[in-house]
Amino acid sequence: xxxxxxxxxxxxxxxxxxxxxxxxxxxxxxxxxxxxxxxxxxxxxxxxxxxxxxxxxxxxxxxxxxxxxxxxxxxxxxxxxxxxxxxxxxxxxxxxxxxxxxxxxxxxxxxxxxxxxxxxxxxxxxxxxxxxxxxxxxxxxxxxxxxxxxxxxxxxxxxxxxxxxxxxxxxxxxxxxxxxxxxxxxxxxxxxxxxxxxxxxxxxxxxxxxxxxxxxxxxxxxxxxxxxxxxxxxxxxxxxxxxxxxxxxxxxxxxxxxxxxxxxxxxxxxxxxxxxxxxxxxxxxxxxxxxxxxxxxxxxxxxxxxxxxxxxxxxxxxxxxxx
Amino acid sequence: xxxxxxxxxxxxxxxxxxxxxxxxxxxxxxxxxxxxxxxxxxxxxxxxxxxxxxxxxxxxxxxxxxxxxxxxxxxxxxxxxxxxxxxxxxxxxxxxxxxxxxxxxxxxxxxxxxxxxxxxxxxxxxxxxxxxxxxxxxxxxxxxxxxxxxxxxxxxxxxxxxxxxxxxxxxxxxxxxxxxxxxxxxxxxxxxxxxxxxxxxxxxxxxxxxxxxxxxxxxxxxxxxxxxxxxxxxxxxxxxxxxxxxxxxxxxxxxxxxxxxxxxxxxxxxxxxxxxxxxxxxxxxxxxxxxxxxxxxxxxxxxxxxxxxxxxxxxxxxxxxxx
Numbered sequence: 001x002x003x004x005x006x007x008x009x010x011x012x013x014x015x016x017x018x019x020x021x022x023x024x025x026x027x028x029x030x031x032x033x034x035x036x037x038x039x040x041x042x043x044x045x046x047x048x049x050x051x052x053x054x055x056x057x058x059x060x061x062x063x064x065x066x067x068x069x070x071x072x073x074x075x076x077x078x079x080x081x082x083x084x085x086x087x088x089x090x091x092x093x094x095x096x097x098x099x100x101x102x103x104x105x106x107x108x109x110x111x112x113x114x115x116x117x118x119x120x121x122x123x124x125x126x127x128x129x130x131x132x133x134x135x136x137x138x139x140x141x142x143x144x145x146x147x148x149x150x151x152x153x154x155x156x157x158x159x160x161x162x163x164x165x166x167x168x169x170x171x172x173x174x175x176x177x178x179x180x181x182x183x184x185x186x187x188x189x190x191x192x193x194x195x196x197x198x199x200x201x202x203x204x205x206x207x208x209x210x211x212x213x214x215x216x217x218x219x220x221x222x223x224x225x226x227x228x229x230x231x232x233x234x235x236x237x238x239x240x241x242x243x244x245x246x247x248x249x250x251x252x253x254x255x256x257x258x259x260x261x262x263x264x265x266x267x268x269x270x271x272x273x274x275x276x277x278x279x280x281x282x283x284x285x286x287x288x289x290x291x292x293x294x295x296x297x298x299x300x301x302x303x304x305x306x307x308x309x310x311x312x313x314x315x316x317x318x319x320x321x322x323x
Numbered sequence: 324x325x326x327x328x329x330x331x332x333x334x335x336x337x338x339x340x341x342x343x344x345x346x347x348x349x350x351x352x353x354x355x356x357x358x359x360x361x362x363x364x365x366x367x368x369x370x371x372x373x374x375x376x377x378x379x380x381x382x383x384x385x386x387x388x389x390x391x392x393x394x395x396x397x398x399x400x401x402x403x404x405x406x407x408x409x410x411x412x413x414x415x416x417x418x419x420x421x422x423x424x425x426x427x428x429x430x431x432x433x434x435x436x437x438x439x440x441x442x443x444x445x446x447x448x449x450x451x452x453x454x455x456x457x458x459x460x461x462x463x464x465x466x467x468x469x470x471x472x473x474x475x476x477x478x479x480x481x482x483x484x485x486x487x488x489x490x491x492x493x494x495x496x497x498x499x500x501x502x503x504x505x506x507x508x509x510x511x512x513x514x515x516x517x518x519x520x521x522x523x524x525x526x527x528x529x530x531x532x533x534x535x536x537x538x539x540x541x542x543x544x545x546x547x548x549x550x551x552x553x554x555x556x557x558x559x560x561x562x563x564x565x566x567x568x569x570x571x572x573x574x575x576x577x578x579x580x581x582x583x584x585x586x587x588x589x590x591x592x593x594x595x596x597x598x599x600x601x602x603x604x605x606x607x608x609x610x611x612x613x614x615x616x617x618x619x620x621x622x623x624x625x626x627x628x629x630x631x632x633x634x635x636x637x638x639x640x641x642x643x644x645x646x
Binding site: 064 | 341342361364393416542545554556586589620623644
């Protein structure tokens with residue numbers, strides 16, 4: 001909740017979530033405009049309808065006629081707010097906006113009394129594999145132009161598109177102006193992480209999340225340390241480049257250390273020295289910080305976050321987890 | 324708790340845990356003999372001492388003189404039960420039992436009034452990379468013989484070794500008799516998983532854990548399905564062989580399906596068809612089960628487990644999480 005407030009200057013503004021549990025959590029906290037940006041599970045239609053009765057605006061998304069059929073069959077009392085998910089080049093989910101089937105589905109949604117058409121929504125996840133800022137900007141243009149072209153096409157078929165919703169942290173981080181769209185939904189930028197820094201979305205100094213860990217073993221012969229952060233603390237999310245480890249190692253004051261997170265098991269992290277750094281200079285019991293590759297996943301492994309300002313814990317946030 | 328009871332025929336027997344939070348959780352549930360098999364963090368010595376006052380036996384482990392020094396400096400009222408962690412070939416943590424430093428540390432532990440020497444403990448984690456059952460059996464022999472040789476050496480220096488503690492799921496699964504050791508500590512075998520099955524510790528039918536997931540998108544052009552189990556539900560733990568995916572896909576009744584979990588993002592799983600399987604034969608809304616690569620990590624991502632017998636939920640377990 002505190003993170004969502006920060007992103008709206010302290011207001012309970014419009015937010016986007018990725019699970020029904022998150023939607024219900026934020027609704028209970030007083031948020032009145034929520035989009036669940038994950039293809040709707042037909043088994044959750046009743047739960048979605050219940051939530052949409054409780055707050056001013058709750059929107060879900062679909063990308064298939066079958067999902068629309070499931071909503072129609074549910075015979076809800078009130079129409080469900082609905083986005084059509086569009087594939088702008090990531091090829092994970094979403095309809096191909098150039099296809100006849102996509103237009104057909106949009107026309108069906110717009111004319112159905114079971115739903116209220118909110119607009120087109122896309123996510124340029126392929127921005128995570130961009131090789132340069134110029135490529136990121138090009139993907140950002142692709143993200144918006146795919147929706148604008150599709151909206152123009154739909155207008156010619158008599159379908160008005162109220163909202164064009166775009167957004168990924170990499171694209172949102174490099175564009176100067178959000179032209180040609182109506183809303184932007186980056187998420188990771190709240191914390192950023194080592195991956196985003198390597199990609200060029202931010203600097204390492206912008207990364208607001210680190211895992212505090214303790215050295216429990218020093219092995220000069222193997223030139224390594226063992227810390228108490230394994231894959232249950234850091235996650236095994238991949239680095240931006242193949243030669244990276246599972247995070248960036250810092251001392252407790254966030255100063256760089258020539259150590260790589262080369263290997264993780266459940267509770268053990270193995271930090272190997274790079275160059276001729278003498279690991280024996282770091283005693284057992286030393287606290288270190290590891291900036292994770294993917295802050296979203298790492299955050300989900302903890303039931304509380306400690307907010308640190310000038311070395312002191314000034315607040316504690318409790319996240320929502322589960323589905 | 325229910326899982327620990329199962330492993331002792333319904334009794335609250337001796338158990339091994341990997342975090343202090345787990346030790347405290349099981350102590351609160353009435354378990355009286357607990358070993359924390361993770362190198363002791365000096366900052367947790369007081370917490371360990373407090374727990375050891377509450378139950379009959381609480382043992383921790385160290386593998387460095389610095390950790391012993393930290394315990395001595397703590398000036399505890401009662402000695403702390405202590406294992407010496409031994410490296411039997413995995414090379415993650417533990418002392419090299421052939422080294423003079425290892426014998427030196429064992430002698431120091433045995434003669435210190437700050438601790439009570441419980442014995443030698445090892446974990447043959449390299450068994451996870453064995454190429455055959457014969458290799459697994461050879462590693463199992465290495466696991467026990469490393470401790471027995473070291474115990475014999477220590478005896479010649481006047482140090483009695485009360486307990487030789489071994490155990491990894493792969494080694495414990497293939498040996499016929501547990502000779503030459505005093506206790507065995509496998510953990511994963513409670514559930515097993517796709518990795519253990521590929522390694523030869525068990526069959527796929529022995530795997531007791533699966534993630535129930537729902538198909539939310541069907542993409543015949545891409546020959547794939549999207550399900551609502553991403554890396555937050557399955558974890559991104561690696562398969563046994565490089566060509567494996569993030570789990571084994573089954574229908575709700577656990578019958579095989581020719582689909583591979585090729586790609587995960589936070590909440591999306593992408594299942595690609597193998598062979599000429601027509602993905603369009605599986606409608607949106609279908610429930611599937613995915614047997615994860617590494618059940619320990621997947622289990623930790625959930626706040627409850629549903630126990631299913633003949634298709635019906637017969638119990639719900641709540642795990643301990645955190646540190």
